[in-house]
Amino acid sequence: MQPIKVGVIGAGDISGVYLNAIAGSPMLELAGVASRTPERAAAVAEQFGAAGMSVDALLADPRVELVVDLTPGRDHAALNARIIAAGKSVYSEKPFALTLEDAQQLAGQAATNGVLIGSAPDTFYGAAHQAARRALDGGAIGKPVFGQSFMGLPGLELFHPNPAQFYLPGGEPPYDIGPYYIAMWVSLLGPVRHVHAAAGTGPAERTVRHGPQKGSRFPVEVPTTFLITLTFDAAHVALAISLDVAMPTQRPGDVYGTQGMLALADPIFFSGAPAQFAPASGRSLLDTADMPFAAPNRLDHAGQPVADYRGVGLVDMALALRTGRPHRTGADFVVHTVEIMEAITRSARTGQAIALHSSCARPAPLDAVDDALLIANTASPFDLAVEQTARLDVSHP
Known part of the structure; x- marks a missing residue:
């Protein structure tokens, strides 16, 4: 072609x-x-x-x-x-x-x-998320009942050189971090029917920690913590996203079913260690060996190898x-996921549940x-060997 x-x-x-x-x-x-x-x-x-x-x-x-x-x-x-x-x-x-x-x-x-x-x-194209989808569709946990995800950061200024944009209207968590979780859950459970959310705000000002603007302060104009309920036909999902916690904390996702549970992988990346829990057999990792977009190709912010095939x-x-x-x-898919993001911010502002x-x-x-x-036709946009070498050079001058 x-x-x-x-x-x-x-x-x-x-x-x-x-x-x-x-x-x-x-x-x-x-x-x-x-x-x-x-x-x-x-x-x-x-x-x-x-x-x-x-x-x-x-x-x-x-x-x-x-x-x-x-x-x-x-x-x-x-x-x-x-x-x-x-x-x-x-x-x-x-x-x-x-x-x-x-x-x-x-x-x-x-x-x-x-x-x-x-x-x-x-990122839901990734092996970890596709393995969870295969297990869920195959009845591994029976009928889904509910799910949950939590992402907490002290702020995007923790690693971003230009964080002020994420504290303005249109940059708040449902529009920035939220899309990764929304796309993952829609891929697993289908369309959302209702949204109910609450929100709060941490510090009124933030400080840039990295890059040429390091040390400069900027105002916060939007809520920075969101507690969200997403209602699907199949199940309910509790999603919490916060930029106001003292230490980075994450529970990428769990799906609880009538016959077991799935532990999901971080939706910001393509890889991870999704697992299945069953009463009789306990915990077992889901197999991603035969799936594309699984091989680590970069380091995350903590220096751990991850798969990232954006593109x-x-x-x-x-x-x-x-x-x-x-x-x-x-x-x-685009229209529906945008409506979910908007409904989260509107529900948090009004206190009302929103029907989509x-x-x-x-x-x-x-x-x-x-x-x-x-x-x-999909190439890796990262080179893990180069990143590892660069990190070693910085760590051992």
């Missing part, structure tokens, strides 16, 4: 990951990089043998079929509308939009223009453009045969 010509808008922290994924995939070919800072776009593009250009020039380029939107989340709806109006498909970093109304309008606009939309996160959703969408086969983060209007099919599970092209 002829590779898809891709344009990237946004040259910030996440751009290197996507550009590496594009460079390594036979299905994708980089046509150009655009940014609000032309010098930055040119410098980033040059590393990958492409041209830096303005947003207008990239959208007017007839070679570009698909645009990757890596701008801040609060800008996504307006920019994604421009991309679609230019007759190009768009794959957006999360969130695709901030409201159900915007997401529905964008999906309708895309359908009218004959282009596709898609959105991160794509597989982009390749899935590129294949959909060439073959007509649906991709897993298509319009219905949209729905979606569960994304199809990965299959080694049916998805052979996807697997073959």
